[in-house]
Amino acid sequence: MDISTKSDTAPPPPPTVVPLEPGSRRPSVRLGDRIFLGLSRGSGILLLLIMAAIACFLAYRAALVLAKNDGNFLTTFEWEANGDPPVFGIAVLAFGTVVSSVIAMVIAVPVAVGIALFLTHYAPRKLSGPIGYAIDLLAAVPSIVYGLWGVLVLVPHLNGLYGWLDTYFGWTGILDWQGGAPRSLFTVGILLAIMILPIVTNVSREVFRQVPLAHQEAALALGATRWEVIRMSVLPFGRSGIISASMLGLGRALGETMAVATVLSPEFVIRTSLLDPGGGTFAQNIASKFSEATVQGQDALIASGLVLFVITLLVNGAARAIIARRKEYSGANA
Amino acid sequence: MKLQRKNRLRALCIGAVAVSGALALTACGSDDTGGTGGGDSSAAADSGNIKCEDAKGQLRASGSSAQKNAIDAWRKNFAAACQVQINYNPKGSGAGVTDFLQGSTAFAGSDSALKDDEIKESSKVCKGSQAIDLPMVGGPIAVGYNVPGVDDLVLDAQTLADIFNDKIKTWDDEAIKKLNPKADLPGTKIQAFHRSDESGTTDNFTKYLKAAAPGNWPYEPAKAWAAKGGQAASGSSGLAQNVKETEGAISYFELSYAGESVDTVDLKTEAAEPVEATVDNATKAIAEAKRVGTGKDYSLELNYKPAAEGAYPITLVTYEIACEKGNKAETLPATKAFLGYIAGDEGQGVLKEKGYAPIPAEINTKVREVINGLS
């Protein structure tokens, strides 16, 4: 099979190269290379320019309003960006964004890895195909639909869970519930977990599929149980892949706007209990405040958006660092 | 190899289906949605009096979501008479005014009159002239609640302020009991919901609280919710949905969002009897509004402590905002024709069945004159 496809693609080159350059052959090769390199480098540079322009533009507008800010941008618990002078700070938003995303990751990553393992190693063949496909498609469900569903189905069903958590874990203070509607950061975390589950599952499954059969067969031959095969050959091989998958999911969770805005009951406070309404996230705050914001208010919202950039950057950087250190496991190029 | 061919065939089939589906779609689309409604004939009858002049094309506007349903009704009748498509985007009052000041729209819809600096800024888009507020629609803001077993609930401004300020925490509080001696009030916790996004509805509701109960409501009225505590949801639809689903909830939204299933609070005013939130009662309250705008500007100030029987004081008046002079030449005829229609008897006449209150006649007649003079 391998050979046949190669023989399909390999022969054509010579005949098409010749007409490009009827004279000597070597320069033609160089010319084609140069054009292609130029094209790809050009698009890299173009991209760089666009993105740098956006970043500079946003930084400029943020700087305008930060100079006027009467509160401390990092510690003020208030958002009166339309006022004169404006008073606003991102403490609440940063807290809410990080907490809800962390909850989402804590729930979604193990479950997603579990599903991916289920699909690649446990499920009967007949089942794993269609289910894998269905999960692929769920990765494509638009966030606004998750928002509608969250309000209609998820929130009413969480009353029970909240009551249970409050009864048994209320003493921790973190899971203490005052009996408001369950529209807290915790709910947002759960919804985000459900939203990113398909993406993380997708990518992890692809990675688990790449695990060399030889590794697994070797482990089986040594008498390992299925779980031991997974623990000793599949998971170590897939670690960097799981990390990139999680980062993809985290990226979506951090920047999610519409679903959070429809489900969360925001307020500019940080509550010790995750189950009490309040808090907010960067994207949600931008969406809620934007329509009535003055130009100055928009600038303040942009400034908060820049902080989200920085957080994403840190997360991406961390992921890259981890993956780089684990490179020995990514067998593709070895 | 066989397997591969099968896949290829399948891919081709799917592709073919998708492409033909897309083609079929592009072929059969239609804007003609009016023919199905039963109200078509009445619309045609109404439209006999609409003066189109030489208006045509598309008219773009944006602003308050509170007047969206009124605009919907108007543009339907208007489109039946004139070749004009009105495209109104209910982004919110602030965004509407911003769009208008940037010259993106022909007119804006706003729940609040223009501020001084906005009027100053408007000279740019109005080519030296200024933007003016034209009151077009009034409407009651209902206070909806969800207390099982309590069908009638009477509250006054002070109690409302305390509830939304987190001072009154349960439904069997003394203050509520005193107003509702007959009701069987449970000890449920009160869940007061407010808007999480900034909105003209919040602005008008807090204006009422501040005016009618200044001692209990220490915050300045604003589009953003100022009080601490309570819970938030986005949009009037979010509030209405939460009230429906949460036991012990109370919130405020335009009457049309209450629908059939949400009970609304009767307000105790200066009058003898508590007042229900209805269009008629809101009309009575709006009738007491005073004009505060000068020149051609007709911004109104509402009376939040009406003494008249049956006047429901939590109301909002929403404006259309256009330039007094210097409107864009290409949209001026359509703008004039449309505003003229909605300020006219036909336009004001359709409001009541849509859950809105018309503007009092004496102000309305002046507004019509102003619209005639727009240029």
Next chain:
Amino acid sequence: MSHAATTPRPKSLKTARLPRGSAWGIALLSVLLGSGIGLLAGLGNKVQWGLLAALLFVVITYTAAAAVEGRRQARDRVATSVIWVTFVLAVIPLASLLYETVKRGAKVFDGYFLGHSMGVVADTEPGGGIYHAIIGTLEQVGLATVMSVPLGLLTAIYLVEYGRGRLAKAVTFFVDVMTGVPSIVAGLFVLSFWILILGFDFSGFAGSLALSILMIPVIVRSTEEMLKLVPNELREASLALGVPKWRTILKVVVPTSIGGITTGVMLAVARITGETAPVLLLVWGNSFINTNPFEGEQASLPLYIYQQYANSSGEGAAYDRAWAASLALIAFVMILNLVARGIARWKAPQSGR
């Protein structure tokens, strides 16, 4: 497994195993026990009974298997049941989402709904459709894809095949930054730059510009990953045959990873298809059909869903339409996905696995 040698030699080659139907038996037993304890302890919530039963199931399986088959087998059984449970847990919300969308969407979803625009139908009235929104979404997403796919692919190729040094680092850095742009901020940028500074009008194209900004980083990142998976041996083999580098890339490297690249592009398309915020700012929304993406305001499906929902109070005609449009949007993305997978499978060289 080094300690395997130290354990005593089993008497027969076939170790003792739990009888075949034991899992079902244990499941039944734990459900009975769970409900029994729930009933006795007076736990009102049925979910707690279920949790109790699940817990009991795991414990009983472990003890039974440990007693009969040994600890390693027991651990394997527990892992199996945990993985089954996570799967079932995760499927519940996702299935519920699809179920609700189909159930609620089917109410008004028909040929009329697909073939008509909203026109002058008021939000409170039944009737109207999403034709205008479908056209808008198709054109905006199509334009965005046409703009960003070549740019994204070429950039990824540059980064993987050529990129060394500072330029590549800078591009990687900014691509990382851009993956964190909240969609509304991208919309804001295009609004300020394209519409307010350059003076262009609201249009479908303005929307697709913002969508491109959101799409490009996703394409670059996923394509990069996929190109990196191509074994170097393939490149070397091709180069050794005297094939110039650019042809190697186009004829060997890209085709080898085309499946993954297509999946990446589809994910990106799916992501931007559901974007509401930038569309709200730039495309404006329109209840009439506008087939020209370069002039005049357009509608779009996510925007339509958002507006219908926002004007509905959770019931009535507008709410039904919001769900029906959600159904259409999901179906649309699914069809796209199917097509892309078909193409990917058709084009990709068989890899043997």
